Amino acid sequence: MLAYKTALITDSTCDIPVALRQQYNIHTIPLYIAWGDELQRDGLDITTSALIQAIKARLMFPRTLPPHVEDVVRTIDDVRRAGAEEVLLITVAAMMSDTFAIGQQAIEQASLPVTLVDSRGNTMSLGWQVLAAARSRAAGGTLGDMVQAADAVRERLVTLLYVDSMEYLHRGGRIGGAVRWLGTILSLKPQLLVDHATGQVEGATRARSRDEALGKMLHTFVEQTAVHRPLRIAVTHADAFEPAADFASRIQHELHPVELIVSETSAVSAVHAGPGAIAISGYGEAE
Incomplete structure (x- = not known):
């Protein structure tokens, strides 16, 4: 996997297929599914199909929670150790989740400079913005170019x-x-x-x-x-x-x-x- 100066991070509500995430070196921070006091990481500890089966069985209706600040800080530390010098973090809409607010808190503790973008979307509306940023980076674009690419897609x-x-x-x-x-x-x-x-x-x-x-x-x-x-x-x-x-x-x-x-x-x-x-x-x- 190619290492870049600018690391690109998103959250687990981004529905870019795994193959494309790997191709473009996109890092993902999971949100949480809460079943009472039990927390499961989205996409890691629980799959969508398993969640749907539980909902259909009416075993319990879960809550969703944003990542912890420590999760974001840890991911930034990981990309720094891999050679990144700066981070672009694009999250699910701030109106839909506290993930953006968690990102703001994490910036204060981050080991790298972080540019935080509110996608004002989720699933693949978030995904298309992340892909636009990733493709800009792959074409040699700077951090500013990546943000501009994501913003331009959001407008359309x-x-x-x-x-x-x-x-x-x-x-x-x-x-x-x-x-x-x-x-x-x-x-x-x-x-x-x-x-x-x-x-x-x-x-x-x-x-x-x-x-x-x-x-x-x-x-x-x-x-x-x-x-x-x-x-x-x-x-x-x-x-x-x-x-x-x-x-x-x-x-x-x-x-x-x-x-x-x-x-x-x-x-x-x-x-x-x-x-x-x-x-x-x-x-x-x-x-």
Whole structure:
């Protein structure tokens, strides 16, 4: 694995596939799943599939917690020992998690200078920003170039989420402007939008079935994205591989993106989105 002067670190809500993380030398700090007093590290001690099975069995509804300050400091120490001289840390939206605030605290104890960026997103909306920074670095870019690359992608990102139920977002307090739908949805399938200016989850449209919801979601994505430019699109899911794969096939057929990623979301994100959730996140390349 190639060592860089600027280490790139993110958190476990970032849904970049493992192969790409390894290719671009991206370091990941896990958030925590809390089952009562027991803590499990996202992606290390518990997988998304195991978490979904436990939720479906109603054994207990878990909480999610940000990394400890010590976790962030330890990761920075690790990359320093590997030869890094500075760090770019890109986190899940500050409006969704205290991870950004933990990063701010860790900077005071860090053994290297740290540039901290609030992605104002999660899953692959965070992932695309991290990949943009990583690809800038791989092309010889400086720390400033990496931050600029991530910022430029964030400005063009469109992220939409389908959930089977608002229950999980409501329990986790992650619903933002979609709160107005609580108590009125009944059997409706909501489509939600991540506002990358604020990091909030907002209500978009509703549908009577998953297929209808995904169709509306793709229509909204096309309306809000510069589809005449080369597209980079990701489909993420929580225990919904087959419908997510079918959705990705439709995207490939209709939009012909230059890059299409399909991945399972993190356990932490699955806690809030719930079983069956499917998201699309992507952008059109700059001219």
